[in-house]
Amino acid sequence: MTSGQLLFLLKGFEGTLVLSVLTFVFGGSLGFVVSLMKVSDRWWVRTVASTYISGLQGLPLLVLMGLAFYGPNIWGITLKPLVAAVLALMFYAAAYFADIWQGCIKSVPKSQWEAAECLGMSRVQRMRLVILPQAVKISLPPTVGFMVQIVKNTSIASLVVGYAELAYNSKILNNSTFQPFLYFGLAALLYFVICYPLSVLSKKMESRLIQR
Amino acid sequence: MTLQLSALSTLMGFVAGTGVAYLRVSNNRLFSIPAAIYVEFIRNTPLLIQAYFLIFGLASIGVDLPIMAGAVIALTINVSAYTAEIMRAGIESIHKGQIEAAHCLGLSKAQVFFRVVLAPATERVYPSLVSQYVLLMLATSILSAVGIDELFGIAARVQSITFRNFEVFIVLGVLYVALSFVVRGAFNLLGKLVFPRLRRLGTPL
Numbered sequence: 114m115t116s117g118q119l120l121f122l123l124k125g126f127e128g129t130l131v132l133s134v135l136t137f138v139f140g141g142s143l144g145f146v147v148s149l150m151k152v153s154d155r156w157w158v159r160t161v162a163s164t165y166i167s168g169l170q171g172l173p174l175l176v177l178m179g180l181a182f183y184g185p186n187i188w189g190i191t192l193k194p195l196v197a198a199v200l201a202l203m204f205y206a207a208a209y210f211a212d213i214w215q216g217c218i219k220s221v222p223k224s225q226w227e228a229a230e231c232l233g234m235s236r237v238q239r240m241r242l243v244i245l246p247q248a249v250k251i252s253l254p255p256t257v258g259f260m261v262q263i264v265k266n267t268s269i270a271s272l273v274v275g276y277a278e279l280a281y282n283s284k285i286l287n288n289s290t291f292q293p294f295l296y297f298g299l300a301a302l303l304y305f306v307i308c309y310p311l312s313v314l315s316k317k318m319e320s321r322l323i324q325r
Numbered sequence: 326m327t328l329q330l331s332a333l334s335t336l337m338g339f340v341a342g343t344g345v346a347y348l349r350v351s352n353n354r355l356f357s358i359p360a361a362i363y364v365e366f367i368r369n370t371p372l373l374i375q376a377y378f379l380i381f382g383l384a385s386i387g388v389d390l391p392i393m394a395g396a397v398i399a400l401t402i403n404v405s406a407y408t409a410e411i412m413r414a415g416i417e418s419i420h421k422g423q424i425e426a427a428h429c430l431g432l433s434k435a436q437v438f439f440r441v442v443l444a445p446a447t448e449r450v451y452p453s454l455v456s457q458y459v460l461l462m463l464a465t466s467i468l469s470a471v472g473i474d475e476l477f478g479i480a481a482r483v484q485s486i487t488f489r490n491f492e493v494f495i496v497l498g499v500l501y502v503a504l505s506f507v508v509r510g511a512f513n514l515l516g517k518l519v520f521p522r523l524r525r526l527g528t529p530l
Binding site for chain 2: 170171174175176179265268280284292293297301
């Protein structure tokens with residue numbers, strides 16, 4: 114393996130990181146909105162949110178990628194691979210984040226809601242000052258856990274939209290050198306380097322939460 | 326093809342995963358540590374890379390495997406690690422007293438494991454197993470990347486003939502959503518068949 118090939122692999126590693134972070138930011142924001150919709154007091158808002166969640170969770174990410182990539186094409190817009198990949202991953206991650214977070218919001222004891230209401234807080238105030246701070250604490254371990262899923266799922270981004278990330282670059286290297294064990298092993302190792310610390314962190318936070 | 330692929334790897338993944346979970350909870354560190362490493366490594370790397378590694382890797386050292394077999398092996402390895410983690414939670418949730426009581430009744434070791442530990446453990450974690458296997462069904466689409474003609478692979482070919490990319494993906498999306506409902510329903514039925522308590526009382530354990 115030459116240093117150029119290693120650099121190419123690391124370049125893919127960088128692509129994976131960029132894609133993961135962007136997905137987390139955008140998917141997290143959309144997921145947050147959907148999770149708030151899921152606990153809304155209007156039934157039709159709740160229905161929209163649950164339909165979104167269950168619908169998106171039934172779709173393979175690969176299909177979503179295709180829709181995000183070819184969909185805008187109909188109106189003559191060609192998206193850059195990165196944009197299409199982030200778009201697909203955003204909708205995908207949002208569905209799972211919304212599902213996780215609505216559970217966390219609901220797991221805040223009901224008495225907290227009632228107490229906040231008795232103090233004369235508005236619904237927005239209650240959510241912002243009382244419920245969300247507590248829900249965030251509960252939500253940290255599963256959120257970090259799902260970030261592992263995001264990092265792993267970015268590997269699919271290369272298949273439809275052709276975004277150059279770790280899996281894509283390692284495949285190209287393998288195609289030209291025919292050393293699959295070396296390159297895919299290295300790629301696996303690089304993924305492991307990102308994912309394992311996150312998994313451990315998630316587990317630690319969870320056990321700390323239980324202790325309290 | 327998609328269903329065949331998922332069914333085969335679900336079955337084999339369940340058996341292998343349970344085996345790994347058994348090793349993982351064993352008191353002998355010689356077994357539990359390798360099992361833990363296996364689970365952690367597989368769970369923290371993407372399926373696509375695992376499939377590439379296995380299928381292209383085996384081809385490069387001259388093992389001539391049909392592509393379908395390679396795909397099933399890759400999926401089995403992947404899902405067995407997840408199953409092992411779920412089953413471990415189930416096995417650990419079984420009360421120690423149950424096992425001691427079973428020993429006192431003179432059951433053999435195998436009987437204790439299968440009837441007293443494994444059966445209720447599986448029942449307890451059955452919902453998580455089902456969602457894992459639905460995810461597996463969706464994940465089979467990834468294996469089109471190594472040249473399997475499952476639903477997604479075929480769709481890709483249709484696209485290259487018709488150039489109607491978006492429409493093909495819409496149809497695919499609907500098909501996968503329908504499939505995931507069917508698979509979930511089938512697993513729920515299977516659950517009712519296998520666990521008599523669930524069937525008669527309709528309450529979770």
